[in-house]
Amino acid sequence: MSIEITMPKLSDTMEEGKILRWLKHPGDKVSRGEPLAEVETDKADMIMEAFDDGVMQEIVLAEGESAPVGATIARLAALGEEVKPSASGAAPRPEPEARTGAPEPVPRPSKPVAVRKRPVAARGAGQAEAPGNGSAPAELAPQPRQELPASESPEPQSNGQAPPAAQPHQESAHREPARASEEVSAMRPAAPRPVAVSHEADLAKLKASPLARRAAEEAGIDLSQVHGTGPEGRITKRDIDSFLREQQLFRQRRLVTPREGSPGTWEELSKMRRTIAQRMAASKREIPHFYVTMEIDMEESVRLKKSLEATEIFDESITYNDIVIKACSLALGRYPRMNASFENDGIRIHPSINIGMAVAVEDGLIVPVIKECQQLTLPEIARAAHRLVAKAAQGGFTADELSGATFSISNMGMLGIEHFSAVIVPPQAAILAVSAIKERPVVRNGQLAVGTTMMLTVSCDHRIVDGVVAGRFLQEMKRFLENPASLLV
Amino acid sequence: MANNRYDLAVIGSGPGGYEAAIRASQLKMRVCVIERDRPGGVCLNWGCIPSKALLNSAETMEIIGAAAREHGIQTGEVRFDFKRIIQRSREAAEKLSRGVRFLLRKNNIELIEASAAFDGPQRLTLTRSDGNAPSAPAVEAERILIATGSRERLFAGMRIGDGMLTSREALVYDQLPESVAVIGAGAVGLEFGYFYQAFGARVTIIELEKQMLPGVCDAEVAEELRRAFVKRKVDVLLGHGYKSAARHGDRWSVALDNNSQGKTVEAEMVLVAVGRTPNSDSLGLEKIGVELERGGFIRIDEYFRTTRDGIYAIGDVIRPPLLAHKASAEGIAAVEMMAGVREPGFDLMNIPGCVYCQPEVATIGMTEAAAKAAGIEVKVGKFPFRANGKAVAVNHVEGFVKLVAGRKYGEVIGCQIIGHGATDMISEVALGKTLEATTLEFGRTVHPHPTISEAIMEAALAADGEAINF
Numbered sequence: 001m002s003i004e005i006t007m008p009k010l011s012d013t014m015e016e017g018k019i020l021r022w023l024k025h026p027g028d029k030v031s032r033g034e035p036l037a038e039v040e041t042d043k044a045d046m047i048m049e050a051f052d053d054g055v056m057q058e059i060v061l062a063e064g065e066s067a068p069v070g071a072t073i074a075r076l077a078a079l080g081e082e083v084k085p086s087a088s089g090a091a092p093r094p095e096p097e098a099r100t101g102a103p104e105p106v107p108r109p110s111k112p113v114a115v116r117k118r119p120v121a122a123r124g125a126g127q128a129e130a131p132g133n134g135s136a137p138a139e140l141a142p143q144p145r146q147e148l149p150a151s152e153s154p155e156p157q158s159n160g161q162a163p164p165a166a167q168p169h170q171e172s173a174h175r176e177p178a179r180a181s182e183e184v185s186a187m188r189p190a191a192p193r194p195v196a197v198s199h200e201a202d203l204a205k206l207k208a209s210p211l212a213r214r215a216a217e218e219a220g221i222d223l224s225q226v227h228g229t230g231p232e233g234r235i236t237k238r239d240i241d242s243f244l245r246e247q248q249l250f251r252q253r254r255l256v257t258p259r260e261g262s263p264g265t266w267e268e269l270s271k272m273r274r275t276i277a278q279r280m281a282a283s284k285r286e287i288p289h290f291y292v293t294m295e296i297d298m299e300e301s302v303r304l305k306k307s308l309e310a311t312e313i314f315d316e317s318i319t320y321n322d323i324v325i326k327a328c329s330l331a332l333g334r335y336p337r338m339n340a341s342f343e344n345d346g347i348r349i350h351p352s353i354n355i356g357m358a359v360a361v362e363d364g365l366i367v368p369v370i371k372e373c374q375q376l377t378l379p380e381i382a383r384a385a386h387r388l389v390a391k392a393a394q395g396g397f398t399a400d401e402l403s404g405a406t407f408s409i410s411n412m413g414m415l416g417i418e419h420f421s422a423v424i425v426p427p428q429a430a431i432l433a434v435s436a437i438k439e440r441p442v443v444r445n446g447q448l449a450v451g452t453t454m455m456l457t458v459s460c461d462h463r464i465v466d467g468v469v470a471g472r473f474l475q476e477m478k479r480f481l482e483n484p485a486s487l488l489v
Numbered sequence: 490m491a492n493n494r495y496d497l498a499v500i501g502s503g504p505g506g507y508e509a510a511i512r513a514s515q516l517k518m519r520v521c522v523i524e525r526d527r528p529g530g531v532c533l534n535w536g537c538i539p540s541k542a543l544l545n546s547a548e549t550m551e552i553i554g555a556a557a558r559e560h561g562i563q564t565g566e567v568r569f570d571f572k573r574i575i576q577r578s579r580e581a582a583e584k585l586s587r588g589v590r591f592l593l594r595k596n597n598i599e600l601i602e603a604s605a606a607f608d609g610p611q612r613l614t615l616t617r618s619d620g621n622a623p624s625a626p627a628v629e630a631e632r633i634l635i636a637t638g639s640r641e642r643l644f645a646g647m648r649i650g651d652g653m654l655t656s657r658e659a660l661v662y663d664q665l666p667e668s669v670a671v672i673g674a675g676a677v678g679l680e681f682g683y684f685y686q687a688f689g690a691r692v693t694i695i696e697l698e699k700q701m702l703p704g705v706c707d708a709e710v711a712e713e714l715r716r717a718f719v720k721r722k723v724d725v726l727l728g729h730g731y732k733s734a735a736r737h738g739d740r741w742s743v744a745l746d747n748n749s750q751g752k753t754v755e756a757e758m759v760l761v762a763v764g765r766t767p768n769s770d771s772l773g774l775e776k777i778g779v780e781l782e783r784g785g786f787i788r789i790d791e792y793f794r795t796t797r798d799g800i801y802a803i804g805d806v807i808r809p810p811l812l813a814h815k816a817s818a819e820g821i822a823a824v825e826m827m828a829g830v831r832e833p834g835f836d837l838m839n840i841p842g843c844v845y846c847q848p849e850v851a852t853i854g855m856t857e858a859a860a861k862a863a864g865i866e867v868k869v870g871k872f873p874f875r876a877n878g879k880a881v882a883v884n885h886v887e888g889f890v891k892l893v894a895g896r897k898y899g900e901v902i903g904c905q906i907i908g909h910g911a912t913d914m915i916s917e918v919a920l921g922k923t924l925e926a927t928t929l930e931f932g933r934t935v936h937p938h939p940t941i942s943e944a945i946m947e948a949a950l951a952a953d954g955e956a957i958n959f
Contacts, residue, residue, distance in 0.1 A: 210924070211898055211925035214899075214900075214927060215898055218897070229832070307790055307791040315863075
């Protein structure tokens with residue numbers, strides 16, 4: 001009996017999903033809870049996990065293709081059942097010679113792998129034409145060689161348009177010059193090397209520095225998955241680091257996975273949902289909200305982030321979220337009335353700037369607090385923020401880390417949100433809603449141009465501040481974000 | 490007028506400027522280089538090249554003197570013509586300066602001999618200090634690259650003249666002083682100190698910090714170097730700050746700071762080697778909105794762009810280390826980024842630093858102490874020259890190689906070499922660092938025997954506890 005795997009509903013609003021990448025392939029053993037595929041939904045790229053144990057029998061929905069929620073996308077054979085490659089659908093895994101007796105050709109990543117959008121999409125496009133074409137099975141098989149064009153080609157678009165069969169040629173032409181230098185490092189005794197000659201040659205042909213090879217081996221990364229940014233696509237240590245960072249981010253993004261709800265059921269409120277329900281309802285009931293929005297030109301901040309990355313001046317990598325928090329704490333320093341609370345029919349203006357960061361977790365959200373932001377440098381803020389986010393993933397907050405906020409920030413930029421407004425967390429005076437940094441049409445000197453901008457919306461308690469203060473506060477944030485050298489002081 | 494319009498105007502023809510200009514010409518830009526002094530800048534005329542000529546004379550003297558006895562070679566009385574030594578150094582500089590002229594011409598780059606000042610973001614006005622009219626009153630360019638370098642720094646109250654010199658004056662000073670007080674134990678101070686002692690001058694080196702080559706060099710290496718200087722009868726005063734200098738008759742009396750309990754150093758010549766300062770003034774930068782950073786360095790981004798569109802800067806004028814090869818590499822990088830053939834960013838951790846006295850010192854990347862302070866877990870491999878066959882055979886047993894590698898993967902984080910030929914040996918480590926080689930690749934790369942370069946291989950093996958010959 002085979003078990004049908006259907007497209008899961010990974011978010012409230014999800015109607016269909018696209019397979020970015022299958023992480024299990026026909027013939028692979030699957031255990032419950034293991035990652036099966038990367039799925040692109042309307043909200044985010046997510047990992048789909050297996051609900052059953054078994055052996056992957058057949059992939060029905062090819063990478064790059066979409067299907068509505070509930071549609072069959074793959075079949076699983078129960079354990080012990082013989083796996084018969086199916087003739088229908090997209091390609092069984094061609095059994096390489098290595099499988100008979102020889103060790104696994106290449107250690108496949110045991111962890112979910114970060115998604116790089118463009119190359120994957122391009123590959124999908126190539127495959128869409130594939131069925132019926134003899135090269136299709138090779139394209140789908142999870143061998144490193146087939147992954148290469150996608151992750152390595154500097155111009156995925158051109159690959160996407162080329163007939164899939166042409167890819168191996170392009171690839172070998174691309175790689176040829178690397179061979180001599182790579183043979184040296186291939187001599188290194190590594191973890192059990194693949195016996196199948198073709199794979200060994202493929203891995204050796206990959207341009208990667210000795211340090212990158214060692215670090216990848218240590219972290220269990222399949223080098224063929226890594227995008228090289230060195231000269232002519234050479235993989236360097238930095239690429240391994242950013243690959244690992246992406247993986248980390250991807251894992252954190254999984255936190256965003258909202259709890260699945262089954263239609264027609266009633267759920268008791270969890271503790272967290274109960275708190276959210278009470279506080280948000282009280283906020284909207286008691287606090288006269290008003291909302292002010294401003295568009296911020298982010299070009300300089302983008303440049304700052306890039307130059308910090310390029311120079312690696314700080315140990316901590318700086319995210320846009322960190323940059324916004326820093327700018328916000330500077331702006332709050334100049335408009336202390338925004339850093340206040342309504343208490344006993346009076347207004348308390350706080351001496352410290354403690355910024356709460358809304359972080360989504362499985363069943364809701366928590367707001368860990370970065371204390372004394374007025375004293376922190378940008379890298380210090382980044383360190384504190386990253387520590388709190390990591391903690392949100394693992395749990396283990398102390399009560400202190402979750403209390404004492406004087407202002408809050410909700411950032412939905414990573415979800416591509418155009419613009420939104422947030423509900424104030426009582427008794428704070430305001431909350432800042434941060435949207436995605438996007439290319440938008442802007443007017444410069446009377447001419448239409450493409451700018452990189454971000455919408456900031458601040459929700460304010462009208463009992464504490466008026467529109468002018470809110471507007472000036474946003475103007476101040478705009479000044480800092482558009483002249484971000486100020487954030488390094 | 491159309492003739493004076495360029496794709497790129499480079500201000501300064503030092504190693505940063507002229508190499509950037511050649512690269513720009515290769516990338517099909519119409520380029521001019523504006524130079525107020527001699528082509529080649531400080532490096533060729535007042536720095537690297539002429540000083541190496543002098544040091545070669547000094548080393549030759551050392552070989553004829555002490556080393557010859559060791560070899561059983563007998564010489565009569567060794568005499569020298571100090572004026573000729575200076576003259577040979579000037580000839581070397583002159584030859585290379587002519588070479589730069591030739592290279593510019595060969596690459597169709599116009600050399601404009603004048604001083605430049607910004608008249609607008611794309612326009613430079615030209616003047617000549619000799620009173621002659623420049624070849625044109627102004628130059629216009631799509632992009633302008635500032636490569637104006639740096640000049641010798643002085644402490645407040647110092648004035649050049651009467652036997653008080655910087656390296657620039659010393660390079661043409663053809664009287665051998667009987668005694669020299671060198672202020673500063675950086676590369677320049679040590680090289681001139683070594684030079685003068687080789688010809689018999691009594692040299693005292695005064696340094697505020699507790700070690701030679703402060704800030705750049707590993708403490709162990711600095712100590713080895715100090716011993717080598719003391720062995721050559723140089724008086725090395727570490728931890729002594731310069732307070733003031735007074736002229737008494739035909740001698741200088743250099744007073745040291747309070748910690749030195751009123752100590753003074755008497756000398757015929759005072760050589761000031763206390764660093765360099767960027768040439769960012771007198772270009773009219775403030776007029777066009779090019780911002781400076783602390784110390785007068787021009788602020789740039791990862792594309793070498795200044796705060797004003799179309800204006801770029803490289804070399805000594807933007808940031809330390811103030812080294813010719815760093816300027817050249819930055820100049821080439823900046824031009825390649827302008828042409829869109831190179832990604833942004835520049836790795837400052839992979840710039841070798843060299844001192845050319847004997848024994849030579851060459852360093853790259855972080856020292857063991859700096860790496861540990863940065864929280865990096867390291868393993869260190871050391872290999873002394875006295876355990877190297879070639880070094881023993883050629884009688885250069887001073888010094889050692891110290892390799893600092895990441896503990897986990899063995900990637901090279903830094904390397905310090907002191908000893909004969911160190912400055913040529915460091916390139917191997919630089920290449921390895923560029924390619925992210927680990928101690929394993931250094932250890933397994935077959936090095937020719939007998940060479941001093943085997944010491945690098947052995948140091949890499951030593952980092953993993955596997956050195957064969959020590």
